[in-house]
Amino acid sequence: MRRREFIAGLGGSVAWPLAARAQQGDRMRRIGMLRPFDENDPVAKSQLSAFAQALAGFGWTDGRNVRMDLRWAGGDINRIRALAQELVGLQPDIIMTNTTPAAVALRRETQTIPIVFVGVNDPVASGLVARLDRPSGNITGFALVEASLGGKWLGLLSEIAPGLKRAAIMFNPDAGTVSTYMPSFEAAARSLKVEPIVAPVRSDAEIETTIITLGREPGGGLVVMPDIFTPAHRAPIISAAARNNLPAVYSLSVFARDGGLLSYGADLVDTWRRAVTYVDRILRGAKPGDLPVQFPTKFEMVVNLKTAKALGLTIPPNLLAVADEVIE
Amino acid sequence: MNRREFITFLGGAVTAFPITWLAARALQNDQIRALQLRALRLQAENASSTIEQFIKGIESQVGWNTRLPWSTDQRKFDGLRTLLQVPAITELSQLDSDGKERLRQSKHGMDVPNSPIDLSHEPKFTEAMAKKVYYGPVYFRRESEPYMTLALAGIRRDGGVSVAEVNLKLIWDVISQIKVGEHGVAYIVDAEGRLIFHPDIDLQLAQTDMSQFPQVVAARATPTQPVQVVKDINGRKLLVAHAAVESPRWLLFVEIPLDEASALAE
Numbered sequence: 001m002r003r004r005e006f007i008a009g010l011g012g013s014v015a016w017p018l019a020a021r022a023q024q025g026d027r028m029r030r031i032g033m034l035r036p037f038d039e040n041d042p043v044a045k046s047q048l049s050a051f052a053q054a055l056a057g058f059g060w061t062d063g064r065n066v067r068m069d070l071r072w073a074g075g076d077i078n079r080i081r082a083l084a085q086e087l088v089g090l091q092p093d094i095i096m097t098n099t100t101p102a103a104v105a106l107r108r109e110t111q112t113i114p115i116v117f118v119g120v121n122d123p124v125a126s127g128l129v130a131r132l133d134r135p136s137g138n139i140t141g142f143a144l145v146e147a148s149l150g151g152k153w154l155g156l157l158s159e160i161a162p163g164l165k166r167a168a169i170m171f172n173p174d175a176g177t178v179s180t181y182m183p184s185f186e187a188a189a190r191s192l193k194v195e196p197i198v199a200p201v202r203s204d205a206e207i208e209t210t211i212i213t214l215g216r217e218p219g220g221g222l223v224v225m226p227d228i229f230t231p232a233h234r235a236p237i238i239s240a241a242a243r244n245n246l247p248a249v250y251s252l253s254v255f256a257r258d259g260g261l262l263s264y265g266a267d268l269v270d271t272w273r274r275a276v277t278y279v280d281r282i283l284r285g286a287k288p289g290d291l292p293v294q295f296p297t298k299f300e301m302v303v304n305l306k307t308a309k310a311l312g313l314t315i316p317p318n319l320l321a322v323a324d325e326v327i328e
Numbered sequence: 329m330n331r332r333e334f335i336t337f338l339g340g341a342v343t344a345f346p347i348t349w350l351a352a353r354a355l356q357n358d359q360i361r362a363l364q365l366r367a368l369r370l371q372a373e374n375a376s377s378t379i380e381q382f383i384k385g386i387e388s389q390v391g392w393n394t395r396l397p398w399s400t401d402q403r404k405f406d407g408l409r410t411l412l413q414v415p416a417i418t419e420l421s422q423l424d425s426d427g428k429e430r431l432r433q434s435k436h437g438m439d440v441p442n443s444p445i446d447l448s449h450e451p452k453f454t455e456a457m458a459k460k461v462y463y464g465p466v467y468f469r470r471e472s473e474p475y476m477t478l479a480l481a482g483i484r485r486d487g488g489v490s491v492a493e494v495n496l497k498l499i500w501d502v503i504s505q506i507k508v509g510e511h512g513v514a515y516i517v518d519a520e521g522r523l524i525f526h527p528d529i530d531l532q533l534a535q536t537d538m539s540q541f542p543q544v545v546a547a548r549a550t551p552t553q554p555v556q557v558v559k560d561i562n563g564r565k566l567l568v569a570h571a572a573v574e575s576p577r578w579l580l581f582v583e584i585p586l587d588e589a590s591a592l593a594e
Contacts, residue, residue, distance in 0.1 A: 133472040133529055148437035155438035188438050270415075277501060292472040292529050297415035297495055299435050318405040322412050 029066045029283055030092035032113075036080055036102045036228060039072040043231075043254045047272040051096070054276035060283065073102070075232035081105045088113060094282050096275065098268075099228045100126050100175070107139055114288045116278050117141030118271045121226065122180050123293055132293040140278060140288040142271045143295055144226065149265070150185030153223045153249045156264055158192050160308070160315055161247035165219030168197040168210065170237070172229030181225060194221075201229075204236045211237070215244025222248035224255065226265065234258055247311055256302035257327065261311065262319075266296030300324040364589055365555045368508065368569035372554070372582045375502050375514060376571035382416075383575050386478060386494055387461065389414045393490040394482030398424055400431065400441070407433040410492075418475070419493040425485050427453040447491075452479040456489045463576040466496065466524040468533060473497055474525065476576070499525055500532070503580075509592060512584035517544055519577040543568045547579050557586060 037044050048070075052062060060066045069090055071083040084105035087095055094114045097103050103117040107128055115138060120128065122145040129135035132143075150169070158164045169185050171178040178200075189196035199210045199222075214220040222241060224230050230237065231252055238259045241248045249262050256263035278291055301319070304327040308315050320326060393406045407420045411433060422431040427448025432440040447453045455462035456479035464477030474496040481489050499516070504527040506514035516525040521539025526532040538544050542558040547570040550556075555569045565586035570579055 132470050133468075133533060146436035148434065151438040152434070152436055184437070191438070277505075281504070290529065294497060295470075295473060297418070297497075299412060301412060318401070318408065321405065322409045324412065 029060070029094075030090065031066055031068045031279065032087040032090060032092035032095040033068055033070045034073070034080070034083055034087055034095060034097040034102050034106060035070060036073045036075060036097070036099045037232065038074045043252075043268070044072075047098075047269055050269045051272045051276060054273040055279065058276060058280040060280065066283075075228065077101055077228075084109045094279060096279065098272075100128075101228055103128055103139070103141070107137075110138065112138055114282045115139040115141070116275055116282065116288065118275050119144055119226075119266075119268055121145050125180070129293060134289065135291070135293060136289040138288050140291045140293055142275055143293050144266055145180055146295065147180050148184045149251070150181030150183070150223075151188035152184075153181075153251065153264065154185055154188040154192065154194065156262060156319075157221045157223060157247065157249040158194065159319065160249075160262055160313060161221050163219055164192070164194050164221045164247075166195040166197055166214065167221040167223060168199040168214050169223050169225065170199045170201055170207075170210065170230070171225035172202060172227050173200040174202065175225075175227030175229050178225055178227075185223065204233060207233060207236050208240050211240035211244050211246055215241075215246045220246055222246050224248060224250045224260075226251040231255075234260070242307065242310065245311055247313060253300055253302045253325070256304045256307075257325075259304060259307055261304055261307045261313075262315075263300075263302045265299065267298040267300040270298040271296055302327065360592075361589075364567070364584075364592075365569070368567065368582050368584070369554045369571075371506055371508065371514070372569040372571035372580055375506060375582070376573045376580045378502055379499050379516075379573050379578075379580070380575060382498055383478075383573075386414065386416055386492065387480060387575075389417065390420070390478060390480050390490050390492045393420070393422065394480060394487040396487065398430070398486060398488060403431055404433070404439065407431065411435050416495045416498060417492045418495050421447075421491040423447055423453055423489040423491060425457075425488050427489075430488070452477055452491050453489055455479070456481040456491075461575075465520075465522075466518060466535075471533065472529070474500060474532070496525075500527075503527060506582060508582060508584045509588050511588055512582065514580065514582045516573065516578050516580045524578070543570070543581060543583065544579065547581070 035044055062068055069092060071087055073079040073083055080102050088109040095106055096116050097106055098119040100120050103120050104126060106115050118141055120143050123129045123143050128139055154167055157167060186196050201207050201210055214222060224237060231254060234255050247261055250256060250260045251265040253263045282288055301323045302325040303315055303320060303323045306327060389410055393410060396402055403422045410417055410420055419434045421429050424430050427446060429443045429445040429447060432443055452462050452464060460481050462479040466474050466476050469475055476494050476496055477491060478494050479489050479491045503514050503525045513527060515523060517538050518524045521537055521544055523531060523536045523538050546556050546558055558566055558568055560566050566583045567586050567589045568581055568583040570581045573580055
């Protein structure tokens with residue numbers, strides 16, 4: 001670095017937070033993006049635009065000094081694997097992705113290209129990183145694992161569904177995330193005197209059967225896990241819950257926006273925004289293995305009042321007052 | 329005649345002498361060094377004010393919870409609101425004026441009302457009751473995320489104490505994004521002289537005792553002298569600026585090896 005750059009660098013970075021720090025006149029950097037879901041999914045779209053906006057805030061503009069190569073897998077595991085291979089073949093400077101299967105597929109394809117993930121339930125258990133503080137490979141990112149969330153979801157369910165007697169925890173057994181949340185779910189069930197029911201589902205038909213069984217007698221409720229299966233099958237889950245009068249709590253806000261009763265979980269758009277701090281640092285030479293895995297700090301609650309009304313439920317005013325979004 | 333005028337005079341009067349060139353160059357180097365010192369100091373001060381604002385912000389958000397005398401419903405509502413609105417606050421406990429935990433709320437877990445926990449002899453209760461605010465030592469969750477306990481007593485005694493577990497990774501971001509030359513670095517030591525924030529996560533986790541390091545000793549001895557040259561433990565000279573983070577009584581340092589700063593000035 002020349003003297004002029006040193007002083008310019010000092011001067012520029014004095015005004016923290018930095019608006020635009022990316023080096024100008026550098027070669028074009030390439031960011032590969034493996035998106036597990038569908039291109040037209042509104043959630044994926046808002047995450048992507050939050051990401052691009054935050055990236056521009058660090059001085060990286062698509063088409064000027066970075067180029068994004070996007071691949072959409074439409075929720076198909078086999079396609080995720082093929083696209084991971086294709087993206088690695090492009091030899092980008094960094095690859096961004098979300099969900100456990102997509103991160104695992106990328107990690108299998110490359111031990112050198114830096115990977116930043118978001119929305120991975122448990123990066124240690126899924127073998128992505130050895131340690132959270134020092135991931136030590138070519139991969140780091142933003143995890144979701146807060147094992148106690150299983151209890152939080154059930155606690156919220158009991159607040160909005162008075163007379164709760166049985167609660168099912170719905171998940172896809174192939175996604176392998178339920179074990180993280182199970183202990184706290186069961187502990188909460190004990191303290192709330194609610195019967196916990198394990199409800200693995202692999203298809204729309206199994207979703208339907210599970211929800212019909214639960215709704216047969218009053219006092220039933222549902223908690224839906226975050227994994228790669230449930231958001232892709234949210235339409236049948238939400239509609240079956242409505243038809244069978246079953247109060248349900250979800251971990252992702254998209255469920256409540258699409259007609260689910262209540263969602264509580266990490267704000268994923270915020271996480272995508274935060275992930276940009278790591279992308280920026282890696283593009284400037286930091287090693288992913290030196291950057292600790294981070295956890296979500298911003299949580300959001302969305303309440304669907306229309307659904308509550310249809311179920312004949314009164315949402316406690318305290319919950320309504322603090323909800324980030326109320327759908328009427 | 330000040331130095332600049334003198335140089336100008338020299339320049340005008342004895343153009344033919346090479347001394348002109350040398351003097352001008354020396355002046356330029358002086359100016360560059362002065363700029364470097366200023367920039368270092370500004371960086372330290374800016375980062376420390378960002379961090380102070382962050383902590384003050386958290387304090388005012390936590391403070392809302394103890395404004396009114398005890399009412400379970402009110403506290404539950406305020407607590408939930410705080411957790412949803414303040415990303416950095418992960419957990420919140422409400423203690424009554426006897427130091428009993430009446431309600432514990434978390435972003436990730438179920439509410440725990442009236443736990444049998446008695447905190448009446450813990451510093452987070454006693455110090456907060458005595459001094460209104462208590463800042464705990466920095467600790468790490470899951471070996472990766474820095475946290476601090478922040479406890480605030482109500483304005484009235486019957487308001488009890490609110491105890492927040494505060495995620496401090498924003499401070500790590502601030503520290504890690506400071507760039508000074510090639511080998512410059514910014515870091516923070518706490519009131520006991522322990523290293524609590526450093527871009528290198530291993531050093532940060534080790535919480536090295538730096539209380540006897542020359543830059544820490546010098547900063548404590550002469551707080552008004554914001555930039556100093558000190559020798560580090562390996563005998564290497566450093567150009568160091570510091571700024572105080574007043575509330576938790578931390579010291580923030582920005583430093584660069586002197587030879588690198590000098591090479592850049594050449």
